[in-house]
Amino acid sequence: MSARQFGDGNRAMGSGIRGVDRGEPARNRGRLLSRAGTHSHRTAPSVLPGHSRDSAPAIVRCHHASRIGASGRKSGPAWQHRQIGGCPGRRQSGPVRKRVVLVGAGHAHLHILKNAAALRCIGAEVVIIAQGDFWYSGMATGMLGGLSPPEADRVDIGELAINSGTKLHLGTMIGLDRATREVLLEDGRRIGFDLLSLNLGSAPPPLCGTGHSIYSVKPIRSLVELRNRIEEEWRGADPPVLRIxxxxxxxxxxxxAANLRALSDLHGREMEITIYSRSAPLKHLPRGVAAALMRHLRTMNIEIRWPAAVTLAEENxxxxxxxxxxxxxxVVNATGLVPSRIAARLDLPFDADGALIVDRFLTSTGDVSIFAAGDCIAFDGRALPRAGVYAVRQAPILLANLGAExxxxxLIPFVPxxxxxxxxxxxxxxxxxxRGRLWFKGPPALWLKRWIDQRFVDSYRLGRTSINSN
Incomplete structure (x- = not known):
């Protein structure tokens, strides 16, 4: 059965859900698909050009064994994708031929940043434009609840860039000049590119209202600020009963809500927590799962009200x-996720949600030199659940296709x-x-989640050093 989508606040955002798939076989296999006027039907290379099989890591390894499809017809060569590594013992000679610019430090670009040596081996300069460090959405709610310190949720992009030989520009993208092939930054800088990859992320639609007491589930830094604000309120001699x-x-x-209650229990403080839902809560989940979560809320003394749409948020x-x-x-805004607003202002095709429309190769349908991945895309004409698992799975395909281009x-297709x-x-x-309609609730599930999340973050830290959590 297909995976259910969590929407109105039921879409799987990264901080709400950690998505993984350990049980499925490699799914990105099948016929090599060409794009009209760009690539022909031909066998993909097993190694990067200019390298022997012994010295170079593979982008794609082709198994010349045909598969039999459901129709009984052979579907062509099966493809298995491998992570691209570095170029041990080799140094690129001569001038840099192409510049690959990555915009956004999200899940997909972390993988490319870590493996940038594979692109530099074939003459590319790799540049990343980021607003700051990477904050991992999978650990965000646990961090809010006091399971780990904020620094455990962060990957130092500057350190990762230096280690991978990538040039880092700290800044915010505000536009794209496709005529001159330049990314426009908020401070006036213009960064030229030959290939561009966009990993722009997502955030909840803003609530109507303003104030210093309104926080959002994304960007993750907002949840760090929320935890700091709450703990600061509790440091006084007569701490208030906070109403959230x-x-x-x-x-x-x-x-x-559950992790806010965990934070209050950790500090031994009182907190009143109310969830406001526009429609029936958890309506896209199987009934048993929704019922189990609702029971859990009641045991934590968390009130949920519906139908109750918030039309305006103020300071108090x-x-x-x-x-x-x-x-x-x-006030915490957890109303679901939409693509970053900049995605719809780049003179590229986008859908009704403002997501960049990409084909099966993760390239924009309006410009074959522009790639995109993660929450900011509409894949092959349809929306995928905005869960980190998709960006993580797209990352090796994105890296391979940048190298192929x-x-x-x-290029090779991504198959969700x-x-x-x-x-x-x-x-x-x-x-x-x-997973599907199978579910389990209890301490082992929390242990598994923490192990998966810590393993992911550690894989992007130099020396794989964990930061101790509570």
Whole structure:
């Protein structure tokens, strides 16, 4: 069965859900697909050009064994993708021929950054433009709940760039000049490119209202600020009973609320937590899963109200669609995820949600030299759940296709998996994991989630050094 999408707050955002798929075989296999006018039907290279099989890591290894499809007809050579490594013992000679520019330090670009040596081996200069360090969404709610310190959730992009020989520009993209092949930054800089990859991320649609007491589930730095704000409030001699309004009754909102309760229990402080849901909460989940999560909320003394749409958020309260006003001290926006707003302002095709439309090769349908991955894309004409697992799975394909484009070789398609494991963290003692209609709730699920998340973050830290958590 296909994976359920978590939407209105039920879409799988990274901080609400950690998505992995350990049980499926390699799914990105099948016929090499060409793009009209760009690539012909031909056998893909087993190694990067200019290297022997002994000295160079493979982009793609071709197994010349045909598969038999459901129709009984042979589908062509099966392809298995391998992670590109470095170029041991070789140094690129001569001037740099092409510049590959990565915009955004998300899940997909972390992989390319770590393996940038593979692109430099074939004459590419690799540049990344990022607003700051990478904050891992899979650990974000646990960090909010006090399971780990904020620094455990962060990967130092500067350190990773230096280690991979990549040039880092700290800045914010505000536009794209396709005529001159330049990325426009907020401070006026223009960064030229030959190939461009966009990993722009997503965020909840903004709530109507302003104030220093409104926080969002993305960017993850907002949750760091929320935890700091709460703990600062509790340092006083007479700490207040904080009233928290979580807007959004999907998986993310439930996970945020559960970890806020875990934080208050950790500090021995009182907190009133109310979730406001526009429609029936968790309506896209199997009934048994939704019921288990609702029971968990009741045991944690968390109130959930629906139908209750928040129409305006202020410093000390929220207004609902029935005209009533509810007092609160802090508002958390967990209303689901939409692509970064810049994606729709780049003179590239985008869908109704503002997501960049890409083909099966992760290239823009409006410019074959521009690639994109993660939450900011509409893949092959359809939206994928905005879960980190898709960006992680797209990353090796994106890296391989950047190398193939540089080399004038055929690209390979990304094939999304039908099912993935989602793990919802529910505080310090429990989590719920779900794959299709199979689910389990209890401490082992939390242990598995923490192991997966820590392993992922450590893989991008020099020396794979863990930061101790609580």
């Amino acid at each position: 309004a979580v807007v959004g009754g999907g998986v993310t909102g439930i996970e945020i 309260g929220v207004f609902l669609n029935d005209g009533t006003r509810e007092d609160c001290d802090i 540089l080399s004038g070789k055929p 998996q039908k099912h993935y494991l989602a793990i919802v963290g529910l505080g310090h003692t429990s989590a719920l994991m779900l």
